[in-house]
Amino acid sequence: MTLALVPFAVDLPSALSLAGDALRSRIVPGEDLRDMLPPLESAIRSARAFGGLLRSDGEDAGIVLWEPAGPFGVSLRLLHLSPGNSSVESYRALLDLTERAAGPIAFSTGLLAGLSADEESTVMRMRGFAPYGRSEMGFPPAASVPPVPVPTGAEVRAVRLSDEPELARLHERAYRDHLDRYFSIQDLDPVRDADRQVRDYFAGAEGELLIPGSTVTTVGGGIVAATLAVRRTAHALIIDVMADPTVQGNGFGRSSLSSALRALRGRGENAIVLNVTEGNDRAIRLYTRLGFVRTIGPSSEWYDARRISVEVPRPSSP
Numbered sequence: 001m002t003l004a005l006v007p008f009a010v011d012l013p014s015a016l017s018l019a020g021d022a023l024r025s026r027i028v029p030g031e032d033l034r035d036m037l038p039p040l041e042s043a044i045r046s047a048r049a050f051g052g053l054l055r056s057d058g059e060d061a062g063i064v065l066w067e068p069a070g071p072f073g074v075s076l077r078l079l080h081l082s083p084g085n086s087s088v089e090s091y092r093a094l095l096d097l098t099e100r101a102a103g104p105i106a107f108s109t110g111l112l113a114g115l116s117a118d119e120e121s122t123v124m125r126m127r128g129f130a131p132y133g134r135s136e137m138g139f140p141p142a143a144s145v146p147p148v149p150v151p152t153g154a155e156v157r158a159v160r161l162s163d164e165p166e167l168a169r170l171h172e173r174a175y176r177d178h179l180d181r182y183f184s185i186q187d188l189d190p191v192r193d194a195d196r197q198v199r200d201y202f203a204g205a206e207g208e209l210l211i212p213g214s215t216v217t218t219v220g221g222g223i224v225a226a227t228l229a230v231r232r233t234a235h236a237l238i239i240d241v242m243a244d245p246t247v248q249g250n251g252f253g254r255s256s257l258s259s260a261l262r263a264l265r266g267r268g269e270n271a272i273v274l275n276v277t278e279g280n281d282r283a284i285r286l287y288t289r290l291g292f293v294r295t296i297g298p299s300s301e302w303y304d305a306r307r308i309s310v311e312v313p314r315p316s317s318p
Contacts, residue, residue, distance in 0.1 A: 003061060003090070003097050005052045008044050011060070015044050015053050018063040022080035025113035030136065030296030040065075050102070051078065054085075054094065061085040064094065066102050071188050072307050073104030079112060086114025091123050106182070106308065110300030128306035132179060133278035135297030138235075139261060141270040143291045148258035150217070151251045156259045159214040159228065161202065166223045167216070168198040174242035177311040179303065180277055206239055207231045212263040217243075217256040225252040227260035235271035236264050241283065254286055261290065 008015040019040050023033055043049040044065075051065035062081035066074040076098065081090055091112055099105055108129065112120045124131075150156055159167075172194035175181040187193040201209055207230035217225040225243040229236050238260065243253035264272055276283050278298045 002056060003093050004055045005064070005097055005101055006055055007052050008049065009047065011053060012045065014060050015063065016041050018053065018060065018080065018082065019044060019065070019078065021082065022063055022078040022113070025080060026109060026111035026300070028111075028297050028299050030294070050074075052101075054081070054097075056085060061090075062094070064098050066098070066105075069103055070106060070182075070185055072182065072185070072304065073106035074102045075107040076105060076109055079109050081112075081114060083114060086112070088115065088119050088123055091115065091120075092126075095123070095127065104304070104307075106304050108302045110302055124302045128304060129302040130305040132301050132303055133298035134275055134301065135278060135299070136273055136275050136295050137287050137292040138295040139272040139290075139292050145258055145261045145265060146290060148255050148290075149251070150255045151219075154217050154219050154224070154252060154255065156215055156217050156255050158212050158263065159209070159216055159226065163216060163223060163226075164198055164202050167226055167228075168194045170223055170226060170242055170244060171198050171240070173244055176245075178277075178280075179308070179310045180280075182303070182308050182310075201228055201230070201239065204230075207237065210236060210264065210267070210269075212267055213260060213269070215256050215259040215263060217252045217259075219247075219252075225256040227253075227256045229260055229264060229272075235273050236269040238272065238274040241274070241286075248282065254290070257286065258290060 020037055023036055023040070027033060049065055050068065051063065053060060054062040054064060060082065062085060063078055064076065065078040066076050068074065079094065081094060095105065108124070110120060110131065112123070115123070172190050176190065184197065185193055186196060200206060210229045210231055213229040213236065215227050216223045224247050226240070227238060228240040229238045241253060241257050261272065273295065274287065274292070276287065
């Protein structure tokens with residue numbers, strides 16, 4: 001099978017139809033196509049989407065869409081071949097074609113339409129990819145925030161604008177060796193990238209930083225854990241829960257998150273969500289014990305394990 005990549009504008013109706021097919025083929029529990037499809041269609045119509053239609057012998061065969069490249073390559077958000085065109089060989093050809101057009105692939109969507117789980121695993125693992133999943137967890141509107149004791153010698157307070165430099169160093173330590181660090185990485189240097197990430201939080205690049213609603217736990221005046229929440233259209237998003245590795249498991253992160261939940265509720269926030277990588281068992285246990293429940297996911301994704309070396313979490317096979 002010979003595939004060719006052509007611009008979406010060559011056949012916009014087919015591009016929009018195939019985008020819908022691609023989303024339907026990989027929707028996970030809790031996701032609503034009505035929320036996902038309109039922004040994707042808008043990006044394709046306005047030529048803001050990277051990718052194109054796939055053609056074989058002049059006929060539509062599928063669609064591919066990616067996000068702009070980071071230091072390790074692009075992230076594939078749609079990778080879809082229509083019925084009659086999907087096979088192990090054709091997906092291998094599609095990945096080759098995509099890399100020629102977009103460059104190295106760092107992350108790729110899973111649940112490849114037309115393939116069994118074993119066939120998908122064969123395609124991706126032969127390219128050096130490993131699986132991972134992401135889930136959204138929500139704090140139920142009717143749930144009360146459980147009381148959490150503050151560890152001896154620690155204090156919990158609201159985030160201050162002056163905390164930015166210290167939070168950047170905490171972020172650097174907390175995400176070392178975690179796959180989560182690579183989802184939004186822009187600079188290979190961990191110090192500069194942590195500075196950039198936390199600066200973006202404070203600048204509102206991910207949504208307005210909610211204060212009150214974001215907290216830190218300190219010991220001797222130094223920050224050892226933090227919870228940062230931002231404003232999104234439909235909910236408050238807890239965008240970061242981090243603790244220094246030297247104190248993890250001793251209640252410092254839990255005290256920060258519990259305090260942030262109380263502050264968010266105090267400002268009238270009923271819809272509170274966060275995202276977590278499957279396999280990060282310590283984080284999942286923390287969220288579950290505080291009352292969070294899974295609302296979306298887990299997703300099925302892949303990352304290039306040849307170039308992205310992580311120790312935790314350890315994704316399980318799909």
